[in-house]
Amino acid sequence: MFTLILGGEEVYPAPGKINTIDRAVNPQTGTITVRLQFPNADRTLRAGMNATVRVLNEDTGxxxxxxxxxxxxxxxxxxxxxxxxxxxxxxxxxxxxxxxxxxxxxxxxxxxxxxxxxxxxxxxxxxxxxxxxxxxxxxxxxxxxx
Missing domain, CATH: 2.40.420.20 (conserved putative lor/sdh protein from methanococcus maripaludis s2 fold)
Structure with a gap:
């Protein structure tokens, strides 16, 4: 599950899901680009905003x-x-x-x-x-x- 944290530590109310995953690993950074999608019915999210994504890791304990x-x-x-x-x-x-x-x-x-x-x-x-x-x-x- 993906949670979006907006400025001021405000938690966006709707969870996100994976939209696309790039097939190639960036050889310089060792990372893969992932695009997430969040519902935005009330237009809270706008182009150019900064936010932090939290990922629920089920492999703990x-x-x-x-x-x-x-x-x-x-x-x-x-x-x-x-x-x-x-x-x-x-x-x-x-x-x-x-x-x-x-x-x-x-x-x-x-x-x-x-x-x-x-x-x-x-x-x-x-x-x-x-x-x-x-x-x-x-x-x-x-x-x-x-």
Missing amino acids: RQIVIPNKAVTEQMGEFFVYVVGDSSKVNQRKVLTGTRLKDKIVVRKGLKADEVIVSEGMQNLREGAVVKIDEPTARVAQGTPAK
């Missing part, structure tokens, strides 16, 4: 955080390989959140203490048997997200 390299994308959806009984893997759809350097928040799809695959996914298939090398592959319970 205790979250499941995994290595970003453990996530694969297929046709716009994100998946991880979860190690189950007899060391067989199952591909599971996850809903991802904020990226934190080389890690990513998983909002839905994983539980604490599940074991995931974070190396060698390019040759992995559903039902394959894997060998667990590192105990750190276990999903950390409630890792704080920043």
Whole structure:
């Protein structure tokens, strides 16, 4: 959710939504241009005004955080390989959140203490048997997200 803060810390009463997102990252600043749209029925907002935008971040508090390299994308959806009984893997759809350097928040799809695959996914298939090398592959319970 996007909230607009006008001059004098006045909060604009209607929330905004994303209108467009630029496809390219600016190579000089590392940023992406995003255009927001706010309803303006009473004409409070005018061209040339300055305001501050607040963005509600849903990835606060205790979250499941995994290595970003453990996530694969297929046709716009994100998946991880979860190690189950007899060391067989199952591909599971996850809903991802904020990226934190080389890690990513998983909002839905994983539980604490599940074991995931974070190396060698390019040759992995559903039902394959894997060998667990590192105990750190276990999903950390409630890792704080920043």
